[in-house]
Structures are given as C-alpha cells and as structure tokens.
Amino acid sequence: MAGILAAHQSAQFTVTELAKMVGHSGGAVGNACETLVTRGEAERIGMQPRTYRATASTASAAQRTPVSPPPPRASASPQQAPAAPKPGPPAPGAKPLPILRPNGQHYHPRALANLPDVEALRRLRTASVPVLLYGPPGTGKTSLIEAAFDDLITVAGDGDTTVGDLIGEYTQDEQGGYEFIYGPLVTAMQEGRALLLDDATLISPKVLAALYPAMDGRRQIQVKAHKGETITAAPGFYVIAGHNPGVHGAVLTEALASRFSVQIQVGSDYDLAAALKINRTAVRIARNIAARQQIGEVGWAPQLRELLAFSKISEVLGAEAAFANLVGIAPLEDRDTIAEIVAKATGRPVTALALGRQL
Known part of the structure; x- marks a missing residue:
C-alpha cells in the first residue's frame, strides 16, 4: 500500500481501487491502510467510501517494506469473487489464543465443526456461505463475529430500521444543500468488507428485501434513491446475521432463513x-x-x-x-x-x- 501511495503522491485512492490494483480483498487492504494511518505514513481523507493518500512519510515506509508483485488473478465474473487460499488447520492439540476485539476485550474461541469457531467462520466467508448465529442475548454471538472479522461493519437492527439506514439517503451538508451518503450495506459492498446484521429478525422483512440481491448470485443492488445507481459487491463482501429467538418481535421469516445456508446455535459457555x-x-x-x-x-x-x-x-x-x-x-x-x-x-x-x- 505504501508503495502505491508513494508513487502517486498527489492522488487519492479508495479501498476498492487499491484492492483491484494489488489483487487482495478489500478488508485486507483497508486494514493495511489503517495501519499506515496509525503510523502517520498515510492519510485518510474520506470515510464513505474510505479514501487514502500519501503523506511525507509514505515513501520511507515503502522503502522499509519489501513489496512483492500481486499474484496472478484468474478471470472472474462480477458474480463470483476469486477464491482465497484456505487457511491451514491449527496444530493438533494446540489451544487457540484469545483474540482481541475492538472494545479491548479478549474473545476465547470455542469449538465448531472440529475447528476454532473463528476459523470456521473465516472459511465460510472464503466460500461465500452466509451464516446466521442464533441464541439468547449475551451468549457471545457478536463477540465471535467481531473476533472473526477485523473489517466488520455492524448494523444494529430494530423495528425502526429503514431501507435508507442500510443503503443510504440524502443528508443536508454545511452549505445547506443535500448530498447522498452511502449506508453500511453499500460501504461493505464497495470495500469488500463483512457486514453484520445484529438482531436481523427485528428488521422489517420489506427492509431486508433490499439486501437479498447483494447476497445471491447477482451480488448487486440498485440504489433507486441515487439516480438508480447499480452497486456491485467487491471481492470479500460477506453478510452474517444474529438472531435472538426469545426477544419480543423477532421473527425469522422463511425468506430470511433461506438466505443463510449455515445456521449455528450459540449458548453460554x-x-x-x-x-x-x-x-x-x-x-x-x-x-x-x-x-x-x-x-x-x-x-x-x-x-x-x-x-x-x-x-x-x-x-x-x-x-x-x-x-x-x-x-x-x-x-x-x-x-x-x-x-x-x-x-x-x-x-x-x-x-x-x-x-x-x-x-
């Protein structure tokens, strides 16, 4: 990342543009850019979408880090992301280490299909298999997802969640005009990130219907409110959801359940x-x-x-x-x-x- 930014000192790049240039997922590229920003070796100049450019320190960072050419990419249709290499299994008998979550707390992996749960979820993401985690509140569903995906965008669902909350809507700017601000779904699609629908079954089925085209073979949505713009998901885009069956108003519809090929029960350990x-x-x-x-x-x-x-x-x-x-x-x-x-x-x-x- 440092090499590309340093070679184009006055240019700015979105995560999606950088991911296409280096042949890696948007999540990995975004994390690398944020690391550079933390070190003062790059500057983030926009959030929707995330956009970066070089600083005075970027060139020296590029010289310190050996850069290997991006791997050759097989041709792929917009509907199918290039397959990422499968991570190797943990050493036999080895206990997985706790994983630091964004809130500073540690997540302790649990067993799932003879794998650490975080590893199982990462493999399912690589295979583009959506997952629904269900169980009582407080059992660790969100903690597991945060531990598994460090590029996560979270939508806290409830009965008031609207299509605009997912896709985006016009917002008044400082000059009194209006600009369209993309929502978390579009951001996750553009940047190839994981999207968590927390308490998904509290969201109206009509609102969730706006998400379904992004999850099927099309991997696209149409933003009718923004000139009918078509958004195509970048490689790495992934949807995962949480469901609390005992919560009042939570309804797992057939349409929603059918979108999640893997459904995992989560109880307290x-x-x-x-x-x-x-x-x-x-x-x-x-x-x-x-x-x-x-x-x-x-x-x-x-x-x-x-x-x-x-x-x-x-x-x-x-x-x-x-x-x-x-x-x-x-x-x-x-x-x-x-x-x-x-x-x-x-x-x-x-x-x-x-x-x-x-x-």
Missing part, C-alpha cells in the same frame, strides 16, 4: 466463565438455572454477559449485592424461582437489589 475465575457459586447457579430453563421450569437463565457483570458488581459492591442483583435482573415471572435457587446456593435469603432505609 459456563466452562469459560469458570476459567475466567468468575465466582464459582454464581457459575453453579447459572448452570442450575440453565438446566431448569431447558425443561421449561423457568423462561430465563443468566448468560455469560450477566456473569461477567456479576464479577464487576462483586468487585465494586461485594458478592452479596451481586447475588441480589442477579435476582433483580430476572424477569418478574421467574424472580421468585431464581431467588429460591440463589438462596439455596448461598445459604441465606436473597431478594432483588433495592434501596434500604434512609441513612
């Missing part, structure tokens, strides 16, 4: 909670409640997110307050049962965390 040294009694309580949820005695069980919160609350307010809060966050219809389970495990009565008498 209580062994990981124990390995993270979360209070053993809290983990035991969570396992107990989860077992009762499986047989229909309760409708809610604390997931890894709640256990991580328990650990922080315990550090700040003490274990007694953390257990009381665990009871308090349970749905009202399950609260008495949860209180009974917590009381039995801790050996003392526990009620929801509440204010006491005036001090």
Whole structure:
C-alpha cells in the first residue's frame, strides 16, 4: 500500500481501487491502510467510501517494506469473487489464543465443526456461505463475529430500521444543500468488507428485501434513491446475521432463513466463565438455572454477559449485592424461582437489589 501511495503522491485512492490494483480483498487492504494511518505514513481523507493518500512519510515506509508483485488473478465474473487460499488447520492439540476485539476485550474461541469457531467462520466467508448465529442475548454471538472479522461493519437492527439506514439517503451538508451518503450495506459492498446484521429478525422483512440481491448470485443492488445507481459487491463482501429467538418481535421469516445456508446455535459457555475465575457459586447457579430453563421450569437463565457483570458488581459492591442483583435482573415471572435457587446456593435469603432505609 505504501508503495502505491508513494508513487502517486498527489492522488487519492479508495479501498476498492487499491484492492483491484494489488489483487487482495478489500478488508485486507483497508486494514493495511489503517495501519499506515496509525503510523502517520498515510492519510485518510474520506470515510464513505474510505479514501487514502500519501503523506511525507509514505515513501520511507515503502522503502522499509519489501513489496512483492500481486499474484496472478484468474478471470472472474462480477458474480463470483476469486477464491482465497484456505487457511491451514491449527496444530493438533494446540489451544487457540484469545483474540482481541475492538472494545479491548479478549474473545476465547470455542469449538465448531472440529475447528476454532473463528476459523470456521473465516472459511465460510472464503466460500461465500452466509451464516446466521442464533441464541439468547449475551451468549457471545457478536463477540465471535467481531473476533472473526477485523473489517466488520455492524448494523444494529430494530423495528425502526429503514431501507435508507442500510443503503443510504440524502443528508443536508454545511452549505445547506443535500448530498447522498452511502449506508453500511453499500460501504461493505464497495470495500469488500463483512457486514453484520445484529438482531436481523427485528428488521422489517420489506427492509431486508433490499439486501437479498447483494447476497445471491447477482451480488448487486440498485440504489433507486441515487439516480438508480447499480452497486456491485467487491471481492470479500460477506453478510452474517444474529438472531435472538426469545426477544419480543423477532421473527425469522422463511425468506430470511433461506438466505443463510449455515445456521449455528450459540449458548453460554459456563466452562469459560469458570476459567475466567468468575465466582464459582454464581457459575453453579447459572448452570442450575440453565438446566431448569431447558425443561421449561423457568423462561430465563443468566448468560455469560450477566456473569461477567456479576464479577464487576462483586468487585465494586461485594458478592452479596451481586447475588441480589442477579435476582433483580430476572424477569418478574421467574424472580421468585431464581431467588429460591440463589438462596439455596448461598445459604441465606436473597431478594432483588433495592434501596434500604434512609441513612
């Protein structure tokens, strides 16, 4: 990247243009450019689409880094991206290392089809197989996707999500005029990035229909609001979604389900909670409640997110307050049962965390 930018000091390039020049995915090229920006060896001058140009330090960066010519590319139709080499399997018996997420927290890979889950998702992306992850909130669906794809763009879906939120819309500029700002779907297509539809099943089916042409063999969408412009997905573009079946209003339609060839159930890893040294009694309580949820005695069980919160609350307010809060966050219809389970495990009565008498 540094070599190309240095050779064209006054020019500016989008990620898509650079990806075509070097023969790599938009995600990899975008990451390389951001690394140069962080070092002060390139300048980002636009975000939609991401655009870069050289700085005074770019030439020296290019001289320090040996540049190999881009690999020959087989001809490919717009509908089919060139196949990327498959990553090799992990060494037998080797435990995958934790992966740093954008929020600074580490993700600990789990097993999926005899592979680390992040590796399995990356292989599915290479093969252009869309994935739907489903399970209760707080089980780590988003964490897994963030760990697997470092070029991720996320759409937080809800009932108010519109077609404009996905594709783009006109926005007033500083001069009082209007300009069309591309949405996350178009940006991901142009730059060859991964797009996460978080809580996809909360989005209206009519809105999701705008996405489907980008996911099938056409890999194109038409932006009717912007002069009928046709957007074709760059190599590397990939769609993955999250679904919370128990959330009110979440509906997995047949049209949506049929677009995701692989559907993976995600539950909380209580062994990981124990390995993270979360209070053993809290983990035991969570396992107990989860077992009762499986047989229909309760409708809610604390997931890894709640256990991580328990650990922080315990550090700040003490274990007694953390257990009381665990009871308090349970749905009202399950609260008495949860209180009974917590009381039995801790050996003392526990009620929801509440204010006491005036001090």
